[in-house]
Amino acid sequence: MGGTPVLRCVVRTFGPAVDVVTTETYDPPRPGPGEVSVRMLMASVNPSDLVTISGAYASRTTLPFVPGFEGVGVVEATGPGVRGLAAGQRVLPIGSAGAWQQTKVAEARWCLPVLPHLTDEQAATSYINPLTALLMLRQYVDPGMDGGATGTGVPGAAGAPGVVVNAAASAIGRMAIRMLNRDGVEPVAVVRHPRSREQLAGLRTAAVLCTSDAAVRESLPAVVREAAGGRPPAVVLDAVGGAEGGDLARALAPGGTLVHYGLLSGRPLPPSLATERPDVRIVLFRLRDWVHTADPARLTDALARAQRLVADGTAASAVAHVLPLTDVREALRREAAPGRTGKILLRAD
Numbered sequence: 001m002g003g004t005p006v007l008r009c010v011v012r013t014f015g016p017a018v019d020v021v022t023t024e025t026y027d028p029p030r031p032g033p034g035e036v037s038v039r040m041l042m043a044s045v046n047p048s049d050l051v052t053i054s055g056a057y058a059s060r061t062t063l064p065f066v067p068g069f070e071g072v073g074v075v076e077a078t079g080p081g082v083r084g085l086a087a088g089q090r091v092l093p094i095g096s097a098g099a100w101q102q103t104k105v106a107e108a109r110w111c112l113p114v115l116p117h118l119t120d121e122q123a124a125t126s127y128i129n130p131l132t133a134l135l136m137l138r139q140y141v142d143p144g145m146d147g148g149a150t151g152t153g154v155p156g157a158a159g160a161p162g163v164v165v166n167a168a169a170s171a172i173g174r175m176a177i178r179m180l181n182r183d184g185v186e187p188v189a190v191v192r193h194p195r196s197r198e199q200l201a202g203l204r205t206a207a208v209l210c211t212s213d214a215a216v217r218e219s220l221p222a223v224v225r226e227a228a229g230g231r232p233p234a235v236v237l238d239a240v241g242g243a244e245g246g247d248l249a250r251a252l253a254p255g256g257t258l259v260h261y262g263l264l265s266g267r268p269l270p271p272s273l274a275t276e277r278p279d280v281r282i283v284l285f286r287l288r289d290w291v292h293t294a295d296p297a298r299l300t301d302a303l304a305r306a307q308r309l310v311a312d313g314t315a316a317s318a319v320a321h322v323l324p325l326t327d328v329r330e331a332l333r334r335e336a337a338p339g340r341t342g343k344i345l346l347r348a349d
Contacts, residue, residue, distance in 0.1 A: 008101030009328050009346075012064040014055030018332040021053065021067065021100075023325060028103040031079035036108045038091060040348035042124040042322070043071030043099035045335045047262075052097065068099025072114060072123035073348070082108045090114040092127055092303070095291065100325065102348045112300055115307045121319055122310050125343055130306035130315035132261065132287045133175040140259050140283065141235050142183060162231075163187040164224055166248055167239040167264055168208070169196035171343070175315045176237055177203045182314060188227045190248070192240070192264075195339075211244055220247035235259065242267035254279045261285040318342030324349070 005025040013020055031037045049067045051057070075089045085091070085108055093099070095110035114123045141163060163180060167173050168189035180187050181204045189205040191197060197208055207227035211217045225232050232253035238245040239262030246269055249258040260269060260282060273282060291299060309315035320342035323331045328346060335344045 006102035007325050007348075008066050008103075009068070009325060010064050011053050011067060014053065014058060014061075014063070017050050017053045017067075018329055018336065021328055021332060023328060029105055031077055031082075031105050033080045034082060034108055035079040035105055036075050036082060036085055036091075036093075036111055037077040038073035038093050038104045038106055038111065039076045040071055040073040040093075040099060040102055040104055041090075042120045042348060043068045043346045044124050044128070045331060045344040045346065046070055046128055048128065049097075049100075050332075050335070066098045066101050066104075068101070068346075069094070069097055070124065070127045071099030071104075071346075071348075072120055073104065075111065076103070078108065084108075085111060090116075090123070092123065094127055100328065100346055102325065109296065112303050115304065115311060118307060118311055121322070121345060122316065123307075124345055125317040125319070126307045126310045126315075127303065128287060129172045129175060129317060130310055131291075131303060132285070133172050133179060133315060134306050134309065135287070135290060135302065136237060136259050136261065136285055137176060137179055137183075139285075140257050141180070141185075162228075162234040164190060164228070164233045164236040164248060164251070166190045166237060166244065167192070167262065168205075169193075169199040170239060170264075171317055172239065172261075173237075174199065174203065175309075177205065178314045179309070188224055188233065190224075190244075192244075217244075220244065221251040224248065224251040232256065237261070240264045241269050243270065246270040246273055249273050249277055249280060249282065252277065252280045255281075257281045257283060259283050259285050319345055321345070322347055 005027050008026055009021050009023050011020055048069055053067055072092055075085050075087050078085055091111040093104055093106040093111045098104045163185055165173050165176050165187045169191050186204045186206045189208045191210050194210055209216050216223050234253055234256050236248045236258045238248055238258055238260045241263045242265030320340055321334050322345045324347050331344050
């Protein structure tokens with residue numbers, strides 16, 4: 001063991017985060033071969049953290065563990081064999097949980113550089129949501145998209161939109177719309193609550209459809225096509241799943257793609273979709289899978305692009321509250337509060 005005791009958040013049993021996350025002091029180890037010690041500055045609270053804490057991924061999560069997949073810190077020390085990182089360098093230690101602590105020992109290969117002009121708050125929110133939005137659009141909408149490209153591969157982009165964004169008022173949904181707007185696309189936005197319309201103010205959309213409206217919900221495929229100028233969309237970004245995600249898949253043009261990346265409904269896509277629409281592609285997008293299979297240069301480049309989009313506001317996240325690690329349970333209560341207007345961050349000092 002190698003240092004002065006510091007603070008960390010710990011989960012020793014799965015369950016609701018506000019009930020099972022505790023704080024304790026511990027003595028962090030010295031970094032071993034290929035490792036670095038990172039003094040964490042700030043970390044985000046994300047749905048992926050809460051899902052992991054709940055036990056949804058119990059088969060691949062060993063208890064006890066320190067939550068937090070996203071955060072920014074400063075390299076304090078490097079272990080034997082580490083090249084390209086030095087003490088004082090600001091990094092994002094990704095690839096594993098553990099951001100909700102004051103010192104994280106991580107593999108050097110997973111500690112990626114931070115653009116110098118990003119604030120700590122921007123850096124702490126520059127990975128999961130921005131990179132998810134960017135990668136989905138580059139892979140399934142326009143391979144040239146980087147938030148500033150001109151032209152698009154989306155059918156109908158010059159007039160009728162070719163993209164539908166479900167859960168459009170979510171953080172990723174709004175980022176995706178801003179990226180599409182910069183690429184000349186005005187998507188059809190789908191939201192679940194009337195109040196969500198306000199969160200889309202200033203964004204350019206072909207239409208905003210609310211599924212709490214019975215007329216919209218009961219005829220969603222037809223309503224989407226009508227909102228898209230009578231042309232079925234080429235791509236749907238879906239974070240809801242369930243019957244709503246299924247109806248959006250049914251709205252797609254032949255050869256279209258539904259990119260399914262979330263399960264806000266708590267229900268899977270209808271299993272009948274495969275036989276109902278064999279002419280469309282259903283893609284499950286998981287950032288973790290992409291990150292863990294991308295080569296280092298490609299990952300570093302993609303993350304740098306995402307950070308640039310954060311810096312210019314395209315992929316920026318509003319921050320509602322910043323609380324210290326000692327107040328983690330209050331942070332989790334605020335995360336769960338209805339009507340929250342931005343991200344909850346944990347300060348590690």
